[in-house]
Amino acid sequence: MSLCNDEAEVIAPRVRRALTSGKRELRCQGLTAVSHMVRRTGEIDDVTLETLRPLLRDPDPTVREHAGSIVADVWIFVPHPRLPGWLSRRQGLQSVKWWFVMRWTGVSMRWTDIGRRFR
Structure with a gap:
């Protein structure tokens, strides 16, 4: 969905649900969706950022590493004054x-x- 839709406010609730999933694969897919959303729209809301933040300290090293690269994408594609x-x-x-x-x-x-x- 994040590849087909240019409206971040439509995509964000589903992405947040994936990011808070108990399944590692779904969290990683949610992270990839955040990356696609940010690259296509150039925006991310505060709630999604706060949902993304704990994944940087996730117990699973795969999720942690993926979250770090997604945060780098957010840094690149979203104007810095909009970031926390x-x-x-x-x-x-x-x-x-x-x-x-x-x-x-x-x-x-x-x-x-x-x-x-x-x-």
Whole structure:
């Protein structure tokens, strides 16, 4: 439905029902529907965001990882002034984490290369 309908207010209630399901597969399908909805409409309501937030701490690692990528889609496709503060902080921390890992990996690889030269 989220691929065929351009009205987020029509799709959102069904998506929220899937996100709160007890079944892992249905929660993952609901997350995918959120991604499609956000990409097609460029909007998401506060209730859906608050339903999505606990899935970032879901006990199932598959759901957690999928929820993280969906939050990244929300960050990309929804104008930032419409998003809550927790999402802005989360994406800011993800950017810092990415930068730190890339810098550390780059430094580690350089030291490894230097060590190989002196063997």
